[in-house]
Every structure is written in structure tokens, then in C-alpha cells.
Amino acid sequence: MDKKMASWMFTKMNDIRNFENQVQKIFATGEIPGFVHLYAGEEAVAVGVCAHLENLDYITSTHRGHGHCIAKGCDLNGMMAEIFGKETGLCNGKGGSMHIADLEVGMLGANGIVGGGFPLAVGAGLSADILENGGVAVCFFGDGANNHGTFHEGINIAAALNLPVVFVAENNGFGEATPFEYATSAKTIADRAIAYDIPGVRVDGNDVTKVYEVAEEAIERARNGEGPTLIEAITYRTSGHFEGDNQAYKSESDKEKWPVEVDCIEQFKAYALENKLLSKTELEELEKASLKAVEEAVEFAHHSKVPNEEALTENVYVSYK
Amino acid sequence: MDKKMASWMFTKMNDIRNFENQVQKIFATGEIPGFVHLYAGEEAVAVGVCAHLENLDYITSTHRGHGHCIAKGCDLNGMMAEIFGKETGLCNGKGGSMHIADLEVGMLGANGIVGGGFPLAVGAGLSADILENGGVAVCFFGDGANNHGTFHEGINIAAALNLPVVFVAENNGFGEATPFEYATSAKTIADRAIAYDIPGVRVDGNDVTKVYEVAEEAIERARNGEGPTLIEAITYRTSGHFEGDNQAYKSESDKEKWPVEVDCIEQFKAYALENKLLSKTELEELEKASLKAVEEAVEFAHHSKVPNEEALTENVYVSYK
Amino acid sequence: MARKITFSKAINEAMDIAMERDNKVILIGEDVAGGATVDHLQDEEAWGGVFGVTKGLGNKFGRKRVIDMPIAEAGYMGASVAAAVTGLRPISELMFNDFIGSAMDEIMNQGAKIRYMFGGKAEVPLTIRTSHGAGAGAAAQHSQSLYGMLTAIPGLKVVVPSNPYDAKGLLLTAIEDNDMVAFFEDKTLYSMKGEVPEGYYTIPLGKAEIKRAGDDLTIVAIGKMVQVAESAANQLAKQNVEVEIIDPRSLSPLDEDTILQSVEKTGRLLIIDEANPRCNVATDISAMVVDKGFDFLDAPIKMVTAPHAPTPFATNLEQLYIPRAETVVRTVKDMIGELTLSR
Amino acid sequence: MARKITFSKAINEAMDIAMERDNKVILIGEDVAGGATVDHLQDEEAWGGVFGVTKGLGNKFGRKRVIDMPIAEAGYMGASVAAAVTGLRPISELMFNDFIGSAMDEIMNQGAKIRYMFGGKAEVPLTIRTSHGAGAGAAAQHSQSLYGMLTAIPGLKVVVPSNPYDAKGLLLTAIEDNDMVAFFEDKTLYSMKGEVPEGYYTIPLGKAEIKRAGDDLTIVAIGKMVQVAESAANQLAKQNVEVEIIDPRSLSPLDEDTILQSVEKTGRLLIIDEANPRCNVATDISAMVVDKGFDFLDAPIKMVTAPHAPTPFATNLEQLYIPRAETVVRTVKDMIGELTLSR
Numbered sequence A, B: 001m002d003k004k005m006a007s008w009m010f011t012k013m014n015d016i017r018n019f020e021n022q023v024q025k026i027f028a029t030g031e032i033p034g035f036v037h038l039y040a041g042e043e044a045v046a047v048g049v050c051a052h053l054e055n056l057d058y059i060t061s062t063h064r065g066h067g068h069c070i071a072k073g074c075d076l077n078g079m080m081a082e083i084f085g086k087e088t089g090l091c092n093g094k095g096g097s098m099h100i101a102d103l104e105v106g107m108l109g110a111n112g113i114v115g116g117g118f119p120l121a122v123g124a125g126l127s128a129d130i131l132e133n134g135g136v137a138v139c140f141f142g143d144g145a146n147n148h149g150t151f152h153e154g155i156n157i158a159a160a161l162n163l164p165v166v167f168v169a170e171n172n173g174f175g176e177a178t179p180f181e182y183a184t185s186a187k188t189i190a191d192r193a194i195a196y197d198i199p200g201v202r203v204d205g206n207d208v209t210k211v212y213e214v215a216e217e218a219i220e221r222a223r224n225g226e227g228p229t230l231i232e233a234i235t236y237r238t239s240g241h242f243e244g245d246n247q248a249y250k251s252e253s254d255k256e257k258w259p260v261e262v263d264c265i266e267q268f269k270a271y272a273l274e275n276k277l278l279s280k281t282e283l284e285e286l287e288k289a290s291l292k293a294v295e296e297a298v299e300f301a302h303h304s305k306v307p308n309e310e311a312l313t314e315n316v317y318v319s320y321k
Numbered sequence C, D: 001m002a003r004k005i006t007f008s009k010a011i012n013e014a015m016d017i018a019m020e021r022d023n024k025v026i027l028i029g030e031d032v033a034g035g036a037t038v039d040h041l042q043d044e045e046a047w048g049g050v051f052g053v054t055k056g057l058g059n060k061f062g063r064k065r066v067i068d069m070p071i072a073e074a075g076y077m078g079a080s081v082a083a084a085v086t087g088l089r090p091i092s093e094l095m096f097n098d099f100i101g102s103a104m105d106e107i108m109n110q111g112a113k114i115r116y117m118f119g120g121k122a123e124v125p126l127t128i129r130t131s132h133g134a135g136a137g138a139a140a141q142h143s144q145s146l147y148g149m150l151t152a153i154p155g156l157k158v159v160v161p162s163n164p165y166d167a168k169g170l171l172l173t174a175i176e177d178n179d180m181v182a183f184f185e186d187k188t189l190y191s192m193k194g195e196v197p198e199g200y201y202t203i204p205l206g207k208a209e210i211k212r213a214g215d216d217l218t219i220v221a222i223g224k225m226v227q228v229a230e231s232a233a234n235q236l237a238k239q240n241v242e243v244e245i246i247d248p249r250s251l252s253p254l255d256e257d258t259i260l261q262s263v264e265k266t267g268r269l270l271i272i273d274e275a276n277p278r279c280n281v282a283t284d285i286s287a288m289v290v291d292k293g294f295d296f297l298d299a300p301i302k303m304v305t306a307p308h309a310p311t312p313f314a315t316n317l318e319q320l321y322i323p324r325a326e327t328v329v330r331t332v333k334d335m336i337g338e339l340t341l342s343r
Ligand SMILES: Cc1ncc(C[n+]2csc(CCOP(=O)(O)OP(=O)(O)O)c2C)c(N)n1
Pocket: A037, A062, A063, A064, A112, A113, A114, A115, A141, A142, A143, A144, A145, A146, A170, A172, A174, A175, A176, A237, A241, C030, C071, C073, C095, C099, C102
């Protein structure tokens, strides 16, 4: 990893953290409609993986999609405006938090349907394979999603047809209020790779450098026509399932430990300093810049207009009648 | 295995073979509506497994369900009449070949939907578990079905909740015209057991004694509250996918080898003789009796009436309006 | 009957009573309890459903009867069907009706058809509880109203309550029914309060309720749309237009008689359905009336529905998406006007 | 234009031409070729689909463009959606429309909504080919007619051809369309022969065809029901009743104008739809006409459909299940009678 990459990763992780902190704050005021699922604490997964992706590569995401969007290069202003339901949003305010998308940067959409991303990632991989453009597709999904039928169908098809798709489980311990261990009969998600005769790797999802390494190998394999990999990144959902969740199902010790002792950004900061990738001043400047960018995004969203009434029935089809 | 069991198994295998041969012959005459998928050649699987089941145990089945029905104790007359679409059929002629069912003997229905049986078996297992009646549920499914999402969801739920369900794959080499190896990314179906942290066993599905042993252990485990097992029985679809299939996808050598060299009934006959379970005369008598029973079933079906017109709209609901 | 409780609580009470009366009644769904196997939550639930509707039932009846499921709708819905066929009486929760795509085969091809395919030799006493409706800012994949899709399926019964009293009585009936019933709860009604008697009572399926009597025009309104109809009716009453409001309560079976009798009296029919406009329950009722009550009609049957578009996220658009009283008032006036002209 | 080919061959030709014209067009489905990786079948297909409709395309375009899939409808239908969004133009086959339960989420929540949810920044040029209809003795899970379920979904287009000529022209249009189109093929029509020009031609979606002109009554008939209508029309003509038959060809978009103009002329409407009766396309069209064409109507709008029941297996019952010309004739006579009385 070189300085440029370290600075990119540090910025992206900060962008995500700051973005989610802002969303959390504003959501509490009631200004953001609907519900939001925050990615804070899991930054290392999205960032470590997307570090290896180009615009022509696609990712699929989940209901907890802000982090994936930012890591894949979605515009912060457009994202924040989308979450506010504004016309300037990436989806013109019609998608919202659970459907942020930007095909131009290869972001195939957050998804309100658990497990919805598996087949979509297979389709993006199929396109890359048939169009022979060297692209890969990455499917981010949660531990809860790993029990859905689409997990099985998607990975089996990708493996059977040897498509360039990488499956990245974000095992954050819970699907809503249900512990991973209760809902999943396998010992680990990575174990399930054997059911598809593909490599399965467990990685510390809080260590962005480890995620970076594991993802590099998997994405290279995919790009080289060697087929899918299943990565299981162990992380933790420091926030509630959605904002407003009382998290009665978490133990006090976990609640205390995770955001404090195992913070992926703090870890990477120490790593970057120690390995002289980034200096203290550089880190501080990047932190400030990130904070500013997110604050600007909030401003942008605040001052944007809501969609015109006509938008209600526009873009259902390309053409109709 | 004692004499009684040997004679039961030999009879059931013959019943299935004779039944399917009759169906094949009559289907060619046009007297049977729709399409039929024959189980001939795979008898050892259904029979070896159902040998351990009681009426309070349930099985789920597939589009290729005649064998499972017979092994589980469905009445031959009622089955044949059902396939003919007659009022005396087990489902009053309204279900047909793909929906033969008899809850009284624990047969939860053939199923027109590939993968449809997994969740149903889980439900039957759940009932047994909650009602604490000691029952188990067995899910028969094909190698093609092992790539459907319901395979994953069903087995995971059964394993996560530790339900008394046994999953029996009938790997007959093909799903329609598609080879097992093409569609399934796993090396074996049994390998997939690891994804659910349950035992996975491969067994020669042509050797009814082997199936019998493996099934015994799995069903005992389930009955004792030790959870599900995944059994993969290797067998071969000697007929076409459905009657009328030209089977262009089969090699000549396979076509020749299977019905002749690897016939499960012939194998068991030799075994029963060698182990002095059944004498030659006994075997011949059982063969004759089976042939007769199936011929009577055909007669019964022939002479039965078609359903009354009112049946068209009856039994959609228990009550309506 | 002074006690007022929420729609959500009314539904909770119905399940509580049903589970007390019959130990074959079990609850299945995602986080219907919540926190399964968590050390400090042995016999407590963390959630009681994502909307808190099943809160307390886990505590009371234990995790053997209130069963959290993996996120596997096909798996547990199919299991619910078979559990019903083999001796239990499950209440199975589909958190949002939008997730039906993951379990449609189990509902449509297994559950709804088993009795018929088996020649009447099976019963499926299964109740599917699910939430529907826009207005919560939940966007395209969490805001649909899909009761029409299920009304189309023979073998299913479909219920859509509009208020706490009905919710409780209809749900008790649904649970006791020996057929498969899909029970739709508008998520924006959960906090609605209304008078609800304590204890056990039932309301029959297939029996509509006349919510307001009137001679000028009939409004059939589904679920929350009853409120829209009532608001419109209040405005119209000030202009001396008296509408009759009918809440069908169950869509399958549908109480055709009550609707037809009303239209016979008023001569005019408007239907409010929050679903998208094509092949929905509004068209179904309209077609039924023009078939069986053609001679009663003095004006076109009008339908006020969501547009032929997914649910938009932006609040201003979402508000336009949901049928509004003002549209109903305007439409009724047009219909009355037409009649006046033609008189 | 003397060449006659089957419905099945017409569909095959449309795909052949589309694949020749645009190499982004690919074919996806279960056994659309068949025999993948079988030694003696390298570039040959074993089946060409379970009905043989895609026969020859695997040979001609190779297995990279004619892709056999595992039995995983959700998986490959979702993949088809994303492949369409990311640069291909897939034709994805759902062998029987009854299997839609396994892929409904991918169709309804992903494919149909992506464009809207993404603010118009995505196109989904995907055609789903599927088979429907009773009459093949295939029983409850292989005989449904579910086009109404998809017509209800905004973001989808729905086409149901009634003859070989239309099938070819409409399928070419569907494949070239930049929206997601569900294309329904009645499995009992595959062997129907009709005149079909060689080479490329298209038929626009949203344009109904008047199959027979008449002044006394309008029949709208969907897919194979056009044949039922024509048979009824022939019988009625002998009794001097001249019906006009309209084949809508596409259900979404629906050519409302052609239907309304006809009803304006005839004053009477009957709709034949093989689907079950609730919330189907017949009710949809009826409701549209009573809304927009009320003043044209001289009689109730009648619908001839399957009953509210699954498809029975027994041949005698299955024949009663499918709408029959004799029911249409009887209903038309009633409607004419009613009119005569009211004249
Ligand atoms: C098909 C479907 N079922 C259920 C839900 C409701 N739901 C939303 S998020 C969620 C939990 C997902 O857990 P996981 O996959 O671990 O992701 P995490 O929230 O932990 O990031 C559930 C059950 C849904 N959106 N879609």
C-alpha cells in the first residue's frame, strides 16, 4: 500500500464516519424521512474492498448502504440530498437511503430487500464476462442475508458459470435483533464456500489493511477468470439496526468495547503513522477536509429543492404507450 | 434386516417398478393426461429410506413422486386412479401425477415446483417438534433442486432450530437435460452439509441395503433430537426426464449400462438370496403378487368414473362466505 | 366500552387471546421475539417484531411458541404452510408485504392450492400477518399495498382492517379459520387509537361494515382509506352531499351484497384503494358492480388510487402518491355534477 | 404472404433475428439449450427449451449467448435484471409462469422498480418469456395465467400474443424495448399455425387489433381466448348477432382508445380472460370502460373467466375450467336480450 492509497482509504473511512454521524444527528431532528441504517464502525470493509475497484466494476449493496456508496465513489452531496429526499439527490429524491445508486461509478444500488444483491451481482458479472471488458462485480451482504435463498442461488450460479464476482459478507454479529449464531447453522460464513467449491476466507473486518489484502487476491482471481471468492469480514454493528433501536439484545460489555477499543479508523491511523504512510499533520488535514466535505453535503442537501410534482409519475418507464 | 423387512422392501421396489412400467405403457396410448416423470430405476432410494418411517412421519416429494408415494404406503388403486384423473383417485382426480398426496400415511404430496418440498418438510418437522409426537420428516429432492434457494433456506432453518428433518438428495445425474456437474458448483451434494454444520453422507443409491443403513442412522438422529442429516444417494434416471424425452444428452454407454448392469431390484434380489433372507420361490411369489396388484390398480383406474362437474369449484376452501 | 387502545395493541391482544385459548397457535417470523439465545434475554424478547406488535408474547408463551426465524421467507412461510397442514395453527409474520416476492411460491402454489390439489383432504389453518402501505417514508420496496395480488389467488382469504376494533375481532376470526388467511395491517395505522373491548370477540369474514350512511353516493374504501373517505365525507356533508361509506373488511371473500345494496340506493360508486391502479381491488369491485348492479348506476364508477408508479421516497411526492380526501371530494363533485346534469 | 409456421417457430424466428441484429441479445434460462458440457453435444443443444421453442439458437449462437442455468429462478432472473442494466439485452425464460413465485422479488422489487428508484438513471432492456394457460393436463402448478399479476406492477410491460404473426412481431418489439417486458406464450398455442412473413418486422406495444368487426357487441379477448371469441362469433353470426372482437395484444400498456371506440359503437362489452376471476385483466378492462365509457354502455359488462379455483387435473374438469365458446354465446345472448328488453 502506498501513500496515495493510504490517504484515499483514510479519507473514505472518515467520509463514511462523518457522513453517518451527520445522518444520525439530523435523523434525530426529524428532518430525514423514513428510517436509516448506519454503517459507522464497519468502514474498513467497504473501503478495503473498493480500494481495488474501477468505475467499470460494479458493486451491489444492502439496506445499510451509505458506506458502500461512499467507498465506491458516489458524490457526498448527491447522497446526502438523496437521503433528504431532494431533487438534487443521486436518484432525484425518489430512492432515499435504501436505494442510493449511481451507475456511472458502478454502484448498483443500496437495496431494501435482504439478499437482493446476490443475483444482481451475478448479472453484473455476467455482463463483464460476456462483454469481456475486464470488469468484476462485488456483492456486499450481511450475516443475516447469508441465510436467504438468493445467497445460495447467486453464489452457485456465479461459481458454476465461473463468473467474476466476489461475495463479501459483513458479519456484524446481528441481523436486526437476532444473533448471527442463532440464525446461521454454519460455524462460519466462510465455511459455506465449500458448498460452491470456491475459496472462503475469514478476515478481521476492522483491520482495513487485512481486508485490503484479502480483497486484492479475490478481485485479482475474479479478473483473471478464476471465478468467485467468498470473503467473510468480521465486524460489529456499533449502532442499532436502525436509528431508534434500543439494542436490548446487546450485552453491556460489547456495547462498551466495540466503538472504543476496536475502532477501525483509529486502528488504521496508528498503522499509517507507524508505517510512515501518513504523518500526523497529514492525517489531521485529511480529517478536517473530510469533515468539511460532509458538512458541505449537509448544507447542499438543506438548500436543495424537493422534487417537482411531475416527478411522481416520471421515469417509471423509458417510454409508455 | 429381517425377513419381514426384506420382503417389504422387495415388494415395494417391485410395486414401484411395475407401477411405472404400466404408467409408461398407458401414457404412450394417450389415456393419461398431462405429463409424467417416472421413478423406475431409483426405487432403492425411496424404499430404503421409507423402511424406517411410520404413518405419523411425513415425507415431501417431487414431480417424480410415484416412488415416494408407494414407499410411504399410498394405495396403488388410488394412485393409479389419480394419474388417470378419476374420482376415486387419492385426490379425487384433481391433483394428478404431480400432486398425489395422502396425509393419512404421512405423504405430504408430490410437488410440481422444484425445491417446493424443503420448506414443507421443515414445517412437518416443526409440528413434530412442537407437538412432541416423536415424528420425523423426510424431504426427497433431486440434484437439480439442490441449487434452488429453498434448499438453503430449508436446511438452514432445520439445522438452526435443530428440527427432526432428514434431507435425501436423489442424485440421478441430471436435472432435465442438464448434467449435475454443470449446474452444481459443489463437488458433491453431501459436501454442502458443512454449510449447515450437519452430517453429510454419500451412499450408493442403487444398493437398497446401504440406503437402508444410512437412513436408519439419520432418522434415529432426528428422532433423538440430534437434528438434520443430508444424505446424497447416487442413482440414475434410466428413463427420460418425462415421457417423450429423446434423451439426446445421455451417452450411449450410460444408456446401455444403467438399466441393465446396475439395476437396484436385481441387486437386492441377489443380496436377499445370498443372505438367505428370501428364497427363490418367495421372491417369485412376491414378484407375481406385485404385478397383480399393479394390474388391478390399472383395472380400478380404468373402471372408475371421472369427477362430477361440481368438483370443479369444490374444496378450494373449507368454507367461503 | 370506553377503553381505547392502539391498532397495534388490538392486534397484540388478539394473538394473546388466541394463544391462550389454543396451544396449537404459534407465532413465526423474523424477530417476532428478538434476541434469541442472547444470555441476558432468556425468556424475554428484545423487540416483539419490528413494529413491536408481538411485544410480550415471547415472554408470556415462551420461545417454543414464539419462534424467531432466519431471514428466509420462502423457508419459513413454506414451513408455516406444512405446520398448518400437520397439526398446528401458525400465525406467520411477513414483516413487510413487499417481501412477498421471496415467499410467493409457498403462498400461491403450496399453501393456497394444497386443499384443492389434495381433493379436499387437507386444511391449512394458517394466518399470514403482514404490513403494507405508504406514508412512512419507507420508499419503493417497503410501501406497497399488495392485497390485490393475493385476492386474485383462489384458496386464500384476504382481510384488511381499518381500525383497532375490527383488527382485533377479524384477526381472532382469521386465526380460528381453517383456511389460509392473509391479514394486512397498514403500518401507518399502528398508532391509531380506538375503542376495543377486552377479551374475546370475533367479526365474521365476508361481512362489510357501513361506516356512515348516506343517499347520494357510495364510497367503498379499503383499510386506511376509510379515514380518507371519512374526511372527504365530512367536507362533502357541509355541502349537503351525503355519502355512504362501506368498509369491506375482507376482500376475499367479498361482501358483494352490502356493496350492491348501497349502490342500488345511491346510484353512484367511488372506490378508494391505495394500491397501484391496474388489476387492483378497486377494479375488481367496480367490475363486480357493473356486472351485477348495472341498472343501479347513474354515473361512471370512479376509482381513486395511487398512480401507476412505484412509491417515491421524497415526502412531498409520497403525499401525492397516497389517495387524498381532496381528490375524493373533487371526484365526488364531478360525479354528482354529472348526475345533476343528466337529471 | 403464404408461408405458414407455428406459433413456436414464429417466436424462435423473432429471437433468431434479434440475436443476429444485436450481439448484446442473449438467451438465459433452464435448458434453453440443454446438455451443457455433455461430451457429444459441444455446440449442439439437447432440447432448445422444454417446449423446443429455442431450438437451434444454441447451435447457431453458441453457449456463450445461449446460457443454460441451474434451477434457480431468483438467481438467474435477478442476474438478468442486472445484466440488462449493465449493458446486455437479455431474453430470460421462465419455463412456466407458475414458477414466478420463485423469482417475484427480482421481477417486482428489483427489475420493475430500478429505473424509478434510481431517478430515471437506469434502463432495464430485459424480456421475460414465459408460458401460461390450462389445457395441457398440467394441473394446478403448471396451468395458471398470471399476466394480471404482472400487469398490476408499475415498471413492467406485459404482452400476450394470440397468434404466430403477432407473436413474432411483438417479441421483436419487446426485445428492442428499453423497458422490462413480460411476454406470455400460451403453451397450448405452440403448435398453432399461421401466416408469418420471413425476416424482420415489429408490432408496436399498446396497439390493440380489431380481429373482427361488428356492431352488436364488443368482445375483448386475451391470448388464446381470441379463438374462443371467434368460435362464439361464428355461432352468433348465424343468428344475426355481429360481435366485434378486440385483441389487446399488450395488457400494459393497454390500448384503451380502441376498446372505448368499439364500445361506443356497440354499447355492450364482454371480456374473456382465462385467468381466475378476482383482480384480473378482465376486471381491469371492465373498470376502465365503466369509468371512461359509462355513457356508451347499454348493458352490464360481462366477464367470462376461469372460476375462483386452482386448475383441476382431470380432463373433464379442466375443460370446464377454461372459458368456452358456448358460455360466451349464452352470455352474449343474455346481454343482447337485456338490451332488447330495455329498448
Ligand atoms: C427479504 C427481506 N426480509 C427481511 C427484511 C427486513 N430486514 C431489513 S435489514 C434486516 C437484517 C439484515 O441483517 P444483516 O444481513 O446481517 O445486515 P445488517 O443489518 O446487520 O447490516 C432485516 C431482517 C428485508 N428488508 N428484506
